[in-house]
Amino acid sequence: MSDAAALPLGQAESRDEVPAEYEERLLLAQRTDAEINEAVLKPMFRGGLGFWALVAGLGGVILWGLYSWGYLIQYGLGTTGKNRPVYWTLFITTFVFWIGISHAGTMISAVLRLLKADWRRPITRGAEAMTAFALMVAGLYPLIHLGRVWKFYWMIPYPNNRLMWPNFQSPLMWDLVAITTYLVSSSLYLYLAMIPDMAMARDHTTGWRHRLYRTLALGWRGTEAEWHKLLRALAIFSVAIIPIFLSVHSIVSWDFAVTIQPRWHSTIFAPYFVIGAVYSGLSALATILIIVRRGMRLQEFLRSEHFDSLGKLIMVAGMLWTYFWFAGFLVEWYGNEPIVRALIEEEISGSLAPFFYLQMGANLIPILLLAFRKVRTTPILLLGTTLLVNVGMYTERALIVIGSLQRNDLPFNWGTYRPTWVEISVVAMTFAAFALLYTLFSRIVPYVPVWEIKEGRLRYTLRRIGRLLVPTAAEIE
């Protein structure tokens, strides 16, 4: 230690002494632990009229979607717009979309935790919850799109009197295994990181909430041994979950790439899908954070520094997506194979052109916009930009799934597709279900991981060097 005097947070002689720019930083701002606890817990107990109206609205959409799904099961898949050759349509498109959304949680909480990026701290839980809920609604689609959903369990490997295993050569089986693994591991990861905050909430609540948190906290007391085990478990999870995260969207891409359908049969699909998932998922996370920040008044924790860093990460993911898209497109365009050419012509100047230009515009313009600090740090601008990204990414998936299937090797078999009310209602149901799960989650579980913020604050000390107050790493370790 130099001759500078250490000045731990909270012990500065007065708040005036700390420069205003430090006050803007979450980990450096002058707050007591009690203030932080209060700021996290208070919005959870506030269920105003608006909140219940939102829950009712989402519930209504879900009920209508369930009716549509029942209608679909009752009368058959003919009630959707699917046909021959467009056997997969909006359901698989939305499935890929939700699996993509689920990737941001791991990106934020595991990758950034390993990289020790401090700006991840207030948003890890929101991101992990997004992963878990997106996977839950995505997991519905492999059921919804089945012709005979009442036989879905034939895909599950269990001892049966037919003495048959499922066919593990099928990418759908890989999907089943990968998604189940990802859902289980990301839920555990979400829960593990929640335990200290459950204990915090337990100590500050009464009534049913107290009983709930007492159960969920698993008797957490915060002893050194407990912290040691928790941090170790989290370290193991953050390393182990990354290969799972890469495998899931790769396998989803192989649902398409292993066939010899023109434009699907591509080796670049796996990394292209993974990076597209990160681009789309991070954008969705920014969208959700902005909405939750407004709805729960979490301006204290979700500051412009976080949106700034998240925006930069989205921009990088967007550039990578563009690179992978171009690498795939160039080779297919240059190869000029007749059916691929027919598909590309459809996209550039045919019936798919509006979707193609929507995809390119909605994916590329945000990259330019995010280069501006003002866009990254102004919530309303960032909200618009990230929503645009996901419009683009949804369109991209629709073009890949529905667009490509319309053309194949024998021109007599070419087809077209129109969605029906059943498909649109079921898709809307999953969006509403995701929003409802997330809304309820944010009122039951502390949305901001308090212990991670406190831990981060301990790592920093304002230290006086000469006349300057400088943030430096604390020496408690």
Place this chain on the structure above:
Amino acid sequence: MGRDVNTLTKTSGNGRRWAMVIDLDRCTGCQACLVACHAENNVPVAGETASAYGRWLHWVIIQRFWEGQYPNVKARFNPLMCQQCTEAPCEPVCPVFATYHNPEGLNAQIYNRCIGTRFCGNACPYKARTFNWFTPEFPEPLTEQLNPDVTVRSRGIMEKCTFCVQRIRRVELAAAAEGRSLHDGEVQPACVQTCPPGALIFGDLNDPDSRVSQLARSRRSFRLLAELGTDPAVVYLKGGETNV
């Protein structure tokens, strides 16, 4: 080309490889094969609107391609059914083994195993598979002529041409009961039996003397999308010019 076709012999449980030869020179596009197939295999009729939207259920269909501009127009007819590929792209993708390769090299479709993922339909480059979008309906009096040897499929499952496997089995059982081997041409799928100009020929490709083997060795023989390497058991004989 003829030499290429004879590499088909690799799959054989009982030494047979059922195959069909389609002589495009003889096909007139009359669609009698399609009608016969509907009657034999209990294939429902989808109707005009559904068919226009690509939801027909025909197991065999005459694909018609127009060539040239009026008045110099040529129609080309290409009867297309499941090609019974040796390296079938539809087989590995099914999660529940509803489509699999039987010892005679046929792509068997097991209706009661199918859960309707339609992955096989996407994987098939010929799009020879059809899906039961609704519960099949057979208006009176069609219900009176359903074939008892063939399952009436339910909604939500895939189906396709089976080379009339029920007819193959019937002849095999009869021959076994009489203690003799099969004669060439004894097994006739419904389409082959019906084809008025005799454009469709069915038989065992592993028997070098059978008509299909001889025709498959013809200089005119080719297989559809042979470049994909699916190794189909349907062999086409190139047609001349058909002016309509």
